Amino acid sequence: MPISPDVKLGQNVVIHHPELVNLYGCEIGNDSKIGTFVEIQKGVKIGSFCKVSSHSFICEGVTIEDKVFVGHGVMFINDLYPRSATGNQLQTEADWKVVPTLVKSGASLGSGSVILGGVTLGKECLIGAGAVVTKEVPDYAIVTGVPGKITGDVRKKNT
């Protein structure tokens, strides 16, 4: 079943197409919304009033606080030098250490952005569409481009 029995869903979580997601071992807070074609791995915690849009992938090691917007096709990463095999064996969890990522409350991650492991995305920050985030994002910062650079501050926008 694409929503595993070990998923903890808060109250009023909206998943329009439970048959078209892949959630396992994760926790989703109250009043959050999960789009179609989304995969969320074990150990992920997502807060309340979050939106995770279609086609996004949230890997083990990611913690998302409240009121975070994850756009469409956003990819999180938890292994900076991934390899498929070690010797003649497919790698298993024993072969790598999950690099944690924290997304603070109110952050907004633009569609198509890629978030490398080991970073913290600050409170209410705005990650531009298609940006590749490779390091710490301060609170309220606007980050755009590949690799992502700070190009503004959301407190100076009147939106």
Next chain:
Amino acid sequence: MPISPDVKLGQNVVIHHPELVNLYGCEIGNDSKIGTFVEIQKGVKIGSFCKVSSHSFICEGVTIEDKVFVGHGVMFINDLYPRSATGNQLQTEADWKVVPTLVKSGASLGSGSVILGGVTLGKECLIGAGAVVTKEVPDYAIVTGVPGKITGDVRKKNT
């Protein structure tokens, strides 16, 4: 059901895996083809002889004319400063204004490209793979990179 009853499909529309798409409130013209893992939102109009390839997301506010190629994993956007919540409420449609996007006939959008809201992509233009389009694209222009810049004209290519 992943193809909502309110979807208007023209004649000879090809959808190989109707159980693996998410279409609602949209209109697809004659002889067009929709790939797997595609989401198309309400209000979207797609013309005739278009191809929308796998893993793409077409949001409300997008109009696509005839003979347009949408590559794989293409993401459209209709909200330039998306937020998940306003106060202690998940944002609803009342909280933002959809920014419209027009893709003119014969355009070709490369795989992995991201199209920001509010732009027009000109007739027969070519958007490079992985480009992030942030502004108007003239007819026949080739746009590549992040952010997308005009790097050529399709009329000068012998393809």
Next chain:
Amino acid sequence: MPISPDVKLGQNVVIHHPELVNLYGCEIGNDSKIGTFVEIQKGVKIGSFCKVSSHSFICEGVTIEDKVFVGHGVMFINDLYPRSATGNQLQTEADWKVVPTLVKSGASLGSGSVILGGVTLGKECLIGAGAVVTKEVPDYAIVTGVPGKITGDVRKKNT
């Protein structure tokens, strides 16, 4: 059925959600693992001990050797100037020539990367997350950015 009967699966291939993939006419080697929301087209050959992560698209013309890691949301391309229609007809296979791509053993393709057709990705190379690969990648090279440039050598990393 989302795994077509003409797919050749080796021994011990792991596909956790066969109902959420789209595989046809392809060949997957022993002990490889295919994630959810993955499409693999006809003619593709994937070796042994490979991981193809969720949301990736592998098109006709691609050959992947052993022990290759394909991250999440990776898009391959086999047509450099794609168009939807020729005259008043949707393009068919007769209208374009598939451009082949070879991924050599041990390569690692970061999440969100886009691989243009006609290139060879060298042995144990590392493609950065979100990179757009437009040309040949030598063995052991690290390639990052849009367009992708060589920025290191995996033999000089202690990983």
